Amino acid sequence: MLSKHFAHWPPLLPKTLTVPCTPIDDNLFVAARRYPDKPAVIYYGGVLTYREITDQVERVAGFLAERLKVKQGDRVAIYMQNSPQFVVAYYAILRIGAVVVPINPMNKTDELAFFVQDCQVEAAFVGQELASQALPLLKRGSLKHLIMASYSEYANPERSPSTSWPKEVQLPPQSFTEQGVTSWREVLSARLKPEERQVRADDLAVLPYTSGTTGKPKGCIHSHRTVQANIFGAQTWASLTSDTVSLSCLPFFHVTGMVHSMHAPILNGGTMVIMTRWNRELAAEWIEQYRCTHWINISTMLVDFLAQPTLTAERLDSLLFIGGGGASLPKAVGEKLYELTHLRYVEGYGLTETMSHSHFNPPGRPKLQCMGIPSFDVDARIIDVESGRELGAGEEGELVVHGPQVFQGYWGRPEETEKSFITIGGKRFFRTGDIAQYDEEGYFFIVDRLKRMINVSGFKVWPTEVESILYQHPAIQQVCVVGMPDGRSGEAVKAYIILRDQVAGGADKEAIIEWARERMAAYKCPKSIEFVSTLPMTSTGKILWRVLQEKEFKNS
Structure with missing residues (x-):
């Protein structure tokens, strides 16, 4: 197990955290017995x-x-x-x-x-x-x-x-x-x-879905124990108390919002200021009005928030902790946040399979555009993709994690579960599919993705899922979906399409996008379409999607 990062571990925090054997809902009932008349939820004035x-x-x-x-x-x-x-x-x-x-x-x-x-x-x-x-x-x-x-x-x-x-x-x-x-x-x-x-602690509690390389979503089996590991971990790392007021604007269906914006505040008897739809002006108003202390978000949300011309340091002086993930925060934005709040943005990293975070930056010593260091009791390593050999500092390979928050497997998919784990030294590690490296201080950084995935404002989009729907359109003969840079959402979906002969020249890009919007979630829908006569392929007829992907980011 790597230990370089312990030199930068937050002071006064233990390096291990015992996970309770109680069910998740017990947290709420304990808080209610302690603070029966305290606001649990503030919701548009209610x-x-x-x-x-x-x-x-x-x-x-x-x-x-x-x-x-x-x-x-x-x-x-x-x-x-x-x-x-x-x-x-x-x-x-x-x-x-x-x-x-x-x-x-x-x-x-x-x-x-x-x-x-x-x-x-x-x-x-x-x-x-x-x-x-x-x-x-x-x-x-x-x-x-x-x-x-x-x-x-x-x-x-x-x-x-x-x-x-x-x-x-x-x-x-x-x-x-x-x-x-x-x-x-x-x-x-x-x-x-x-x-x-x-x-029991190991009984199934929640089944959040994540997409896979086949394009079909997979249910991640999380027990009360695996979820509690990150509820208690989040509470301890971010110093939540009964007087914490959290701006809860990340979606609760997603593991990050679920753990950090709902479960963790409840654990301590804190207050959630719940936002149904993101609104940057309202967010600023509520932070000031309700004296919000903690705000977990995605970086694209913070970029939008800080673009407001009416923000002042006085309006945000109640904030004690701001952090999140989804995509790296640009350095200039991080500096602007510091000028306003004297707070450094605390980035983290995790997956649905790890019930939100497996890594977090130390609040007192964060690095921008960095995953952070392994969280409580997490053993994170970098391995060679082909051989499974463990790699050292500065070497790029696949990130694998072992920890109390790692899921038990995929619902009804034993073969995919088996392929997603690797045993190293008697320990079972989850293969994240992310290419990463760690520096001499033990901080981890994402380098690339082994899996074919697009990150739209923190939501994961699998191109094969989008392609399977687009193939249902009568005008489409062949399609390849890739990610493209987007100033607002980090990445967006782009579709390269070969039209059927009888409609070539007469198809409308906007009409296809509108058709797609009616059949899939908005964040999965192509933002851009490019009609082509051919797609790059191998000699065996396999589409070289990486060629198109690299083209998009090279031209940005």
């Missing part, structure tokens, strides 16, 4: 105390168990945006020993159908603005029940002008008459209570 949030968790859990007959180990989806209902639903699912399946609300019906069928979801919580995407799946397969949530029920226009709310939050509660659909209000009104259950 406030939810710890006493209120646990009462609602009990009611929702009771409805799931008693009315919908959800059993321990059953998978329950959450298909909604950041909201108090997301938090309540998540902890209610865990409360009865069921498994949370968080689904990106940008996904369309066909994408949603895959997740539902892959892990046999029978019940789902759905934001009402997404009803048109979810309703077609009712009774079509395993999905039998939908609980529809209206975000506006938790907002308060008397304390927060509704003109600043996103349209999803302004939408009043709608009525649904379809069989199998229940409103959030009805669920709470039933006042049902769940029975006690026995959940």
Whole structure:
């Protein structure tokens, strides 16, 4: 195990952290007993105390168990945006020993159908603005029940002008008459209570999905123990306390937002200021108004935030910690942040398979455009891709990690699970697929990707998944999807397309993009299309996607 980085370990922190054997939802109930009347959530002027949030968790859990007959180990989806209902639903699912399946609300019906069928979801919580995407799946397969949530029920226009709310939050509660659909209000009104259950630390807790080289998403099996490892790790590393106020704007369906913006503040009885849609002006207003102390974001979000002309040091003087990941933060932006706040941006690195972070920069000695150093009890190494031989400082190879937050495997895919791990010295390491190196001080840096993946504002896009959808377009004969540089999102999706002979010269790029937008999440949709007559190929007919990828970044 490498130890160079211990010389720069944050002072007063232990180098090892014992992971609790208690389930994740226990964190909430402990916090509620300690701070019953303290605000747990602030949401567009609305406030939810710890006493209120646990009462609602009990009611929702009771409805799931008693009315919908959800059993321990059953998978329950959450298909909604950041909201108090997301938090309540998540902890209610865990409360009865069921498994949370968080689904990106940008996904369309066909994408949603895959997740539902892959892990046999029978019940789902759905934001009402997404009803048109979810309703077609009712009774079509395993999905039998939908609980529809209206975000506006938790907002308060008397304390927060509704003109600043996103349209999803302004939408009043709608009525649904379809069989199998229940409103959030009805669920709470039933006042049902769940029975006690026995959940072990190694029981399955959450099944977040990540895409793979085949283009099909894979569910990452995370137990209460693996998630707790990073909840407690995040809390300790960032010095969270009961008086922490977190600006929670990263999506909760994603492991980074899930751990750092939801679970970690709850562990300490802190307050979450929840944002459904990113709004830089509102973010600045809320940091000032609610005296936010911690803000985990993605670097592209911070770049947008700092571009505001009205920011002053006084408006941000409550902040104690700012960090995140998704993409490297430009040095000039990091310096601008320091000028305003006297805080250095703390970058981290992780994957869905590691339940967010495996690496973090030391808050007192961070390096920009750097993954950081291995987190608590993480053994990270660099190996030769072909031989598996361990490499030294300054040598480029594949990053492999062993630690308490590493997932147990891919749901229903034992062969892919087996290929994703390697044993070194009796330890089982996860192969990240990222090419990295570490310096003489033990700090790690990303160099390249072994896997074919595009990083759009921190969201991972697998070209093969996008290609499989584009091939359904009647005008497309052949397609190759690659990443291209983008000033706002870091990278964006570009499609090189060979048209069918009968439509060549008559196809419209914008029409194809609009067609794609209706069938896939917005971040996966091609931002640019280039019509070509040929694609670079090997002698065996395999498309040389790296040639096109390198062309895009060489010309940037």
